[in-house]
Amino acid sequence: MSVVADDFVLLNNFSFKNYNGSYMFKEYAINVTSDVLTLTFIPSNGSVAFVNAIEVVSIPDSVLPDQALAVNPSSPFSGLSGLAFETVYRLNMGGPVITSQNDTLGRTWEDDEKYLHVNSSAVKVSVSPKNIKYPAAVTPETAPNWVYATAQSMGESNVTNENFNITWVFTVDPSYMYFVRVHFCDIVSRALNTLVFNLYINDDAALTSFDMSSITGDLDVPMYKDYVANSSGGSDSLTVSVGPDSAADATDAIMNGLEIMKISNDVGSLDGLASVNKILPSSPSKHMKTGVIVGSAVGAVAAVALIGLCYCCLASRKSKTTPNQGHPWLPLPLYGNSQTMTKMSTTSQKSGTASCISLASSNLGRIFMFQEILDATNKFDETLLLGVGGFGRVYKGTLEDGTKVAVKRGNPRSEQGLAEFRTEIEMLSKLRHRHLVSLIGYCDERSEMILVYEYMANGPLRSHLYGTDLPHLSWKQRLEICIGAARGLHYLHTGAAQSIIHRDVKTTNILLDENFVAKVADFGLSKTGPSLDQTHVSTAVKGSFGYLDPEYFRRQQLTEKSDVYSFGVVLMEVLCTRPALNPVLPREQVNIAEWAMTWQKKGMLDHIMDPNLAGKVNMASLKKFGETAEKCLAEYGVDRPSMGDVLWNLEYALQLEETSSALMEPDDNSTNHISGIQLTPIEPFDNSVSMIDRNSVTDDDAEDAATSARMVHRKMWLSSWPQECLENMPRNEVASQFKILFQAVATALDVLLLDSIDIGGEVKELVDLVARQARRARFELANDDERVADEVFGIISQFEKGIEPN
Structure with a gap:
């Protein structure tokens, strides 16, 4: 939204989402030349303009003069009364925070310590506020006596080096000029004319051989100096320093208070280059405009108004009203609430605490x-x-x-x-x-x-891939780590009432515990996902280069599929053990996602994988891993799988790796039984196996015999089931994706039957794997090809029933 006060732009395209604290406070000063001050709030497209509190305070003209001294070059700067100001910093040097309750104009004075360039160079000094003696030119409205009763001093350091100064550093916008008011009060001297020092703004001398008491005529008498300055050398910093004068006998220097205000630019704006005429709609019907009309307490006489705007995160919802439904606010009287001001001004947006x-x-x-x-x-x-x-x-x-x-x-x-x-x-x-x-x-x-x-004992995943001397991870370990991370992301996307998008998935944000169990970390950039009636969340692009979803980067529309893309980069990083971006490599190799996909599409992913994995990876597992990464890295989010599907495919790749000692790479046209293993035919089932003389055996013997009979029955049924399954599989492309799974199960069954292993354990895992995929297919394909989906599901159901005890 944008905010306009009479002829000045206070805010332009401001978004509260950039301020995630509880509230944010802005303070402005403008010269009101009529009996009405109008504040106008203009919402941006698809958003809402709001403000939680407004306080307008009339201040004496003397508080903000019409003229100040410009530095670099040193010359008078006139016309300040016709400009607008935004308070950026207001500091109480050497003392605590002064709240609005202790300031007649309701201002807050911040502690200066965090802005000191070298803390050790400053010594805090203070006297009783009652000692402060205001002259005619300075009043409590200029600054409260608490400001003048404290100071930062160089102390009795007896340092003769003129380069030794007390310096404060401030972050500013280099495109603006700043009004700088420096408050002084000699509370350290015991006699007149003994405190002589210099004042610098940036690297320019604003005051030289400054003898304060020669101007005030006494000690403990406050005064101030006003300047107009730019940032330091066009940078984003502005510095203010005090230091001893080389010609003076004493080496002390002090400062009591400091105010820095941004000055409106040539188009009357404090936020950008757009003027009031450009921001205010030419026709009321085009945009919703909310106006706040504030009556001036001084009638038609000009007065300077101190305007405080407070924004609270409670009102950061999007507008659901149509653009032409504007409802102007009614005029408000110019009577502030000091208690409200106290609560809202104690922490400014600049505080950063x-x-x-x-x-x-x-x-x-x-x-x-x-x-x-x-x-x-x-x-x-x-x-x-x-x-x-x-x-x-x-x-x-x-x-x-x-x-x-x-x-x-x-x-x-x-x-x-x-x-x-x-x-x-x-x-x-x-x-x-x-x-x-x-x-x-x-x-x-x-x-x-x-x-x-x-505490995660084994640290980030990246440290186990490259850049350290840690032992190399096996292929199985890498798969298990990727599966763990995928489970964490899948939970974020589906486990909460509203999905959560991580936004910064990368190998440094996947941590490993003492058992190498992977856990997703660092949720500082996380964002709640779209609601049921939304397809995406519109938000500024955040994340890490090399992992950013290109679609999110282009359109600034965030979905769970942005995490899927980033995870695809992680998969390739795990396989190739190199950074996501490496600018020292040839151009075509800089981005791992683009580089790896060229090899994946050639079917030659093994050519770029970690050399330590050479000859140690089941090719079927690698193929499934590469296919999964390729789908994650699809150009458009709609073409990428969900994290649930990614998880399932990685689990399958792990299953292929774990059975690699018994399985060759699956082929769509054969069962690929392991070479060298001769299958022993199983005789037809004989009921006599289960005929037991109940008079000659114990109950335990009977139970063992029954169990043995059930096992024989199940083994016989399973020995013939996989081939029948393959023969009866519907001739459809949808069903063909299951053939590789059935072949793996068939081969595993043959091995298990030969080795007389209880099939209730190992085979059940394979069956569960196939069953989960079948159920997913039945759900996703029901609308497209219900017959095929039901046939596949029926075959799996038959398989599951076949291994259950009779």
Whole structure:
């Protein structure tokens, strides 16, 4: 949506989905030149415009002047009163957060510590707020006395190096200019004219040989300086520094407070290059427009208004109204609610701390104290570091009861990390599965974002494929790992009330426990899937290059099939033991998905597989594995299988591998019995086998004899069943896909019968495999060819009944 205030654009194509905290607060200042201030909210197509709270506060003209000093080059900058401002940073140096209850204009002043470039260079100093003596040019509306009563100082360091400064670093948009107000109050000197220092904005000197008391005439008297500056060298950072003057006897420097505001650009916008005329619809019938008309408390006299807009995630649903159903909001009086302002302004979008997330009462797992985390990780000992990811660093830890855990410590300044932190807690708190990494708890104390998981002893799958000296995985191990990961993803897609799409399936997010059981991890990018009446979820593209679904990348439409594509890349990575993307290789080999598919389509996948697997892989198993990966990597999602189908095919590939000692590669035109094994004919069933003299044997003997008779009967029936099945199979392409399964069962049965093995175990697994496929076929094909589907299902049912005890 977009938001317009009179002639200024405050927000343009803003989407709250990029702010996954509990709420987000924006503050603007504009000069109102009439008795009415109009705020207009314009929704984007297919969305809804909303706001949870608005507060408009009239402030004195002196708070925002018409002129300031521009730096680089140094010259007066006039006309500020005709521009709009957005508060980006407002800091209380050397002191705690000052809430709106302690500011006459309802502003919040943030603690400055996290913006300090070098913490050790600054020393906090403070005096009683009662000591502050406001002059005529500075009032509590300029800044509360709490701001001037604290400061960051260089202290009595006696450092003569003029390059030694206190520096604060801020992230800004380089396409805008910024209004910078620096607050000073000499609360450290014992005499006048002893504190002389320099002020720098970026690398430019804004003040040199600045003797504060020569201007104020006394100590503890506040003052401020205003500047207009750009970012540093066109980058996304702006720095403000204070440091000693080389000609001064003292080497101290201080700063008490700082405000940085974005200045509207040439088209009157604080968000992009679109003007009000471009954003506001030319005809009310084309778009829904919601207006908020705020009466000015000063009548027709111009006044500066401080506008606060609060957006809460509770209203982030999509609009179901038609574009022409606009309902303007009624005029609201200009009377703010200070309590509302307090609650909503204490954490801004820029804060990036976990304190703006209310999770404690949400029953989302164990809440750890930060001291417990420090004890578990030996104060984040680097020797316990397991890895580093986009969210942060992961350490091995040990809880007080001896439980081994993985501790993921996020970067508290990362807005993306904040979103991932909340998503992962909310997702994993609802999910429990053998093949999903379990979340034990979290810690959001001291602005930390820490997640505690079960410890996975063998780490990420990728480390067992390449780049390390770990032992090579066998083909069977690789299949079992892929099957485990597929089960986890299948559960995500089908096991919850609403499907969950992982969005970042890759070999580093598949972890292995001490028994090499695979578990899917890292749900920071996960998204709930489409509802029953939807085919996809429209969302910004996120994921890892090399694994991204090309259709999702092009259309920004997310489905479960996006995970299927990523999993197809994982399958090829497991087979070929090389990264998904390798830019140092020839162009045709850079992308593993494209490169491997060229070999798969030639039927020569064995030419590019891991050399350590050479001669150790059953070719039928490899063929099924390659076919499965190829289907996963289909260009269009509709052509890809579900994760359930992928799982079934991988299980079948494993079955082929496990029976490779007894099976040759299946062929559609023969049963392919193992060469060298001579089948011994089984005599027709003789009822005399079960005739037992009940007077001469015990009950146990009778039971053993009966069991033996049933076994002989079942073996005889099974010895003839597979061939009859193949002969009676419907002549249809749909049914032909089962022939390879029946042939495998037939060959296995021959071996089992010769070896006199109890067929209730091994064969039952093969029967279950065939039966599951038959049931799926009957369900999926019933509308297309009900007769064939029913015949296949009937054959399987006969097979299942044949091995049941009589």
